[in-house]
Amino acid sequence: MTDNLKSSSSRSANPKWAIKNGSFAVLRPEQPVLYGWMVIEGDRITYIGEEEPQLEEGVQVVDGTHLFFMPGLINTHGHTAMSLLRGYGDDMVLQEWLQEKMWPMEAKFTSSDVYWGTSLSVLEMLKGGTTTFLDMYDHMDQVGKVVTESGMRAALTRGVIGLCPEDVQRHKLNEAIQFAKDWHGQADGRITAMISPHAPYTCPPDFIEKFVQAAHDLDLPMHTHMSETKAEVEQNVRDYGTRPAIHLEKLGMFSRPTILAHAVHLTDEEIDILAKHHVTVSHNPGSNLKLASGVARVTDMMQAGITVSLGTDSAASNNNLDMFEEMRLAALIHKGVSGDPTAVPAAEALRMGTIYGAQSLFLKGVGALEAGMKADFIAVNTDQAHFLPRTDFISHVIYSASAKDVEHVWVDGKQVVKHGSCLTLDEERIRREAQAAFEGLLSR
Amino acid sequence: MTDNLKSSSSRSANPKWAIKNGSFAVLRPEQPVLYGWMVIEGDRITYIGEEEPQLEEGVQVVDGTHLFFMPGLINTHGHTAMSLLRGYGDDMVLQEWLQEKMWPMEAKFTSSDVYWGTSLSVLEMLKGGTTTFLDMYDHMDQVGKVVTESGMRAALTRGVIGLCPEDVQRHKLNEAIQFAKDWHGQADGRITAMISPHAPYTCPPDFIEKFVQAAHDLDLPMHTHMSETKAEVEQNVRDYGTRPAIHLEKLGMFSRPTILAHAVHLTDEEIDILAKHHVTVSHNPGSNLKLASGVARVTDMMQAGITVSLGTDSAASNNNLDMFEEMRLAALIHKGVSGDPTAVPAAEALRMGTIYGAQSLFLKGVGALEAGMKADFIAVNTDQAHFLPRTDFISHVIYSASAKDVEHVWVDGKQVVKHGSCLTLDEERIRREAQAAFEGLLSR
Incomplete structure (x- = not known):
């Protein structure tokens, strides 16, 4: 089953799913960026590589074209x-x-x-x-x-x-x-x-x-x-x-x-x-x-x-x-x-x-796109003028990108940001309450 | 006639229109930000001030709430x-x-x-x-x-x-x-x-x-x-x-x-x-x-x-x-x-x-929000976490904002970017042709 990441539902409920056609910042000295597949099971990355993994029937596969995947x-x-x-x-x-x-x-x-x-x-x-x-x-x-x-x-x-x-x-x-x-x-x-x-x-x-x-x-x-x-x-x-x-x-x-x-x-x-x-x-x-x-x-x-x-x-x-x-x-x-x-x-x-x-921070198993690591990762939208030409995504991320280029975010295998919107917090309420809290501090 | 800037049509055809409820970076030493009105006629700003201007019947007025207006x-x-x-x-x-x-x-x-x-x-x-x-x-x-x-x-x-x-x-x-x-x-x-x-x-x-x-x-x-x-x-x-x-x-x-x-x-x-x-x-x-x-x-x-x-x-x-x-x-x-x-x-x-x-650049009549100046100006979306609290929009623009916070852009009185999309250029074609041009350079 193939799905497009841009229209797929939240990953949070899926015990196992995979990304294909992705560019991944693996940051290995000899190969900083890998093109291919990543498989996530629960809160972990279980596979990342150029070759298509063997996936059981029913595992959802989403298309990562035009996204650059990085560790969170x-x-x-x-x-x-x-x-x-x-x-x-x-x-x-x-x-x-x-x-x-x-x-x-x-x-x-x-x-x-x-x-x-x-x-x-x-x-x-x-x-x-x-x-x-x-x-x-x-x-x-x-x-x-x-x-x-x-x-x-x-x-x-x-x-x-x-x-x-x-x-x-x-x-x-x-x-x-x-x-x-x-x-x-x-x-x-x-x-x-x-x-x-x-x-x-x-x-x-x-x-x-x-x-x-x-x-x-x-x-x-x-x-x-x-x-x-x-x-x-x-x-x-x-x-x-x-x-x-x-x-x-x-x-x-x-x-x-x-x-x-x-x-x-x-x-x-x-x-x-x-x-x-x-x-x-x-x-x-x-x-x-x-x-x-x-x-x-x-x-x-x-x-x-x-x-x-x-x-x-x-x-x-x-x-x-x-x-x-x-x-x-x-x-x-x-x-x-x-x-x-x-x-x-x-x-x-x-x-x-x-x-x-x-x-x-002395955290183990976090911070890299690697099999066995926690599935804390993000997807940046590369289909934008300042990510072109497609020369070097790591250069683009460091020298050209900003927070607002982030499209999706997963922590512990659960999607928390989707198409730039936070799935776990009430954005509008937080904005309103934060402004009110500041005004309260000013007035006290 | 009042319209909401977020849903209004392009300003390009309007000979005269106005913004109300806007925050404007006038950058005067004694008053860097002005809250109020700006009137645009053709390619010029004709009024900017706190007081409501006298407008003829039929002049379109758009609501600038949650937008910070700056010179381009x-x-x-x-x-x-x-x-x-x-x-x-x-x-x-x-x-x-x-x-x-x-x-x-x-x-x-x-x-x-x-x-x-x-x-x-x-x-x-x-x-x-x-x-x-x-x-x-x-x-x-x-x-x-x-x-x-x-x-x-x-x-x-x-x-x-x-x-x-x-x-x-x-x-x-x-x-x-x-x-x-x-x-x-x-x-x-x-x-x-x-x-x-x-x-x-x-x-x-x-x-x-x-x-x-x-x-x-x-x-x-x-x-x-x-x-x-x-x-x-x-x-x-x-x-x-x-x-x-x-x-x-x-x-x-x-x-x-x-x-x-x-x-x-x-x-x-x-x-x-x-x-x-x-x-x-x-x-x-x-x-x-x-x-x-x-x-x-x-x-x-x-x-x-x-x-x-x-x-x-x-x-x-x-x-x-x-x-x-x-x-x-x-x-x-x-x-x-x-x-x-x-x-x-x-x-x-x-x-x-x-x-x-x-x-x-030795250009006259450009670069400031002031009556008589060319209507080259932009609107930044302030309804975002990194623009809160509403303490000092100039500080936020300099120390917290990025290009991607720009919502609308006008040059010479004509709107050229609306809700982050360019009205004058074919974005998708430019992205495709620029990538092809780079690949052509590599291969020659």
């Missing part, structure tokens, strides 16, 4: 609820932006605000081809709820700022631990948890050590912001006599699997430390440029063997959650700034947005 | 036919890319290839909200033809490389002059012509002087590439004992209105020279990053009073023609590289993509 994109750093503050303050000096705009509004965030802000972000991400995201924020139960409803995959973590009295610290730490206990493995295993002190400059050393202990006890990875700005590195040296990577190593953090956000300002010694401990990095080029934080040493980190993935950071500092844009920025700025046009080639940028993302 | 985007440097080589060579060292990939293919370009390559670009640009473009290439009659058919506005110029015998030089110069004579003012005045020696490193000084003379004779502006790479600046110093801006000033070029493409590597003295002569600059951030040419001194140029606009360069080095992306790159990279988060704020980036573009 993986956004490894963000604060999704902050989409409620998109465009609320731009082009400002960092401290003024934080003190006058972000923090006063964030202090007013309720559970409901987090629910609708996260819903707005998840809607944008899913429609834009992101199938997994990391979220570090507060009211994380709400985020867990949105992830469950949306069908998306996520690494969730309560980010804790420790500049507060000891009893408040203890309360926040317990909250972070409880969240991790409650939610790790939820939503059919699509949710994993992490343990996150917010940053070395917002958490005293002994407080960070408690997070490290909790991560050991729960056997979970850790996440934190590190060395986003020059100023915070200088402060770390003033306060603790050493640079942040050395500081965190001393506190035992890197004895756990750890993903660092930003890591813009690193010495060679720090790069070696991160590489030695297999610490991974979420590079956030859009946010780093917009906040004028600087340009991370991405090619140096990758040459040292560090797994570097991509994150949008929040929509308050980006200001969208378009991972195509982050991949393109990663491919462009490191060429422009280094003077080397071969830096971060297109296929490597796509790996940063997919398989390196999964590795960064 | 102006792409001030490109080689549109080269879209046929999109993705044909990426992530390569410049000279290898040119010698092994671009030049051998371009040498095979026929008039027909230029026609279909330009059609592909014009289709992409129009659908993405670009209403005016500069094109410097060969077989320019074909480009003139596409511009005429498409309804777009363009500054067209035969770019001449002078590394050839004198009789060939003379032939090419005559061709450039003839093209300018034939096409300046064509397509109801939508086409203007320029005179273009390709670059100081590809044209001997006496040859450049002949172009200057021709520009004087025809009373036309000039266009050239200048100081895109460090290597060409060093070569200029070796060959002519001085840097390119000083060299071109000596050759009399700046006695004409001149727009320079790239201008990446400039000294303070060169910036002063450009400012003194009111030379304008087309900043091409995407191309400059991808080819690792460097980061232009945009904020320094603008502080010196130079009009800086934006260009995509060709899709072979970009690789799309999305002016939203160029505006965003301009807003982002100069923050990130300078360390100043207030550099190139959103409204200024939008001016670079619109009014400064018109000024760069």
Whole structure:
């Protein structure tokens, strides 16, 4: 039975189905793109190859002509609820932006605000081809709820700022631990948890050590912001006599699997430390440029063997959650700034947005189009002017595409976006409620 | 009579019509966005304001709710036919890319290839909200033809490389002059012509002087590439004992209105020279990053009073023609590289993509939403997750939008894109013919 993908019904109910005539980003060094077939059974890819597979009678086969299939994109750093503050303050000096705009509004965030802000972000991400995201924020139960409803995959973590009295610290730490206990493995295993002190400059050393202990006890990875700005590195040296990577190593953090956000300002010694401990990095080029934080040493980190993935950071500092844009920025700025046009080639940028993302989050079986992997994948519409001529789809995806070229999205084998519309969330309601939530924040 | 813009028929036949409930990017320093009304009569905007205008009986009024109206985007440097080589060579060292990939293919370009390559670009640009473009290439009659058919506005110029015998030089110069004579003012005045020696490193000084003379004779502006790479600046110093801006000033070029493409590597003295002569600059951030040419001194140029606009360069080095992306790159990279988060704020980036573009091309009455200006404008669909909350539409357009958010486009008062579809060009045929043209180039 052959069906056309453009008119077929949702795949969610099908235990086994196949795509023919597809172009697939397998991203193998010797063969980045494969033309042929992919078979999906339940939540897994079970076959991908040029040759037609032997299929039982009744297996639905859909035609993938004019679609480019890629692993779902993986956004490894963000604060999704902050989409409620998109465009609320731009082009400002960092401290003024934080003190006058972000923090006063964030202090007013309720559970409901987090629910609708996260819903707005998840809607944008899913429609834009992101199938997994990391979220570090507060009211994380709400985020867990949105992830469950949306069908998306996520690494969730309560980010804790420790500049507060000891009893408040203890309360926040317990909250972070409880969240991790409650939610790790939820939503059919699509949710994993992490343990996150917010940053070395917002958490005293002994407080960070408690997070490290909790991560050991729960056997979970850790996440934190590190060395986003020059100023915070200088402060770390003033306060603790050493640079942040050395500081965190001393506190035992890197004895756990750890993903660092930003890591813009690193010495060679720090790069070696991160590489030695297999610490991974979420590079956030859009946010780093917009906040004028600087340009991370991405090619140096990758040459040292560090797994570097991509994150949008929040929509308050980006200001969208378009991972195509982050991949393109990663491919462009490191060429422009280094003077080397071969830096971060297109296929490597796509790996940063997919398989390196999964590795960064310590997720197994996610992030690639390969037999045995989770069926988290997306289809991009190539029947458009900016995808022509059909020279190199990976080049087109990195240098020419945007989130809005995404036509279909599957997570865990279930279709969640079809012809650009989200099947799992009520788009119109989310838009309305998110706007109302912002107006509520303004008026309170 | 009130109509809904989402269901109304083409505006092209209406001598007078109005938009109500619109948000308009008027980009005034004291009021960047105006909410209210705009009236269009023929090819002109005749009213824009908060107050309801007095309209005669029978004037059609359309509802602009959920649309953000902006001046059409102006792409001030490109080689549109080269879209046929999109993705044909990426992530390569410049000279290898040119010698092994671009030049051998371009040498095979026929008039027909230029026609279909330009059609592909014009289709992409129009659908993405670009209403005016500069094109410097060969077989320019074909480009003139596409511009005429498409309804777009363009500054067209035969770019001449002078590394050839004198009789060939003379032939090419005559061709450039003839093209300018034939096409300046064509397509109801939508086409203007320029005179273009390709670059100081590809044209001997006496040859450049002949172009200057021709520009004087025809009373036309000039266009050239200048100081895109460090290597060409060093070569200029070796060959002519001085840097390119000083060299071109000596050759009399700046006695004409001149727009320079790239201008990446400039000294303070060169910036002063450009400012003194009111030379304008087309900043091409995407191309400059991808080819690792460097980061232009945009904020320094603008502080010196130079009009800086934006260009995509060709899709072979970009690789799309999305002016939203160029505006965003301009807003982002100069923050990130300078360390100043207030550099190139959103409204200024939008001016670079619109009014400064018109000024760069020495076009009068184009590039702004203002009574008396040409009705070249676009409508962006704001009823989407990444345009929420409704905090600041200019921020959203610069930091969050892409070409694919453009819903409607008008040039010279005529609607050319409606609900994302081009009304003037045969999209499907262009896609098919462009692919065939590329395959033809490969096989010849």
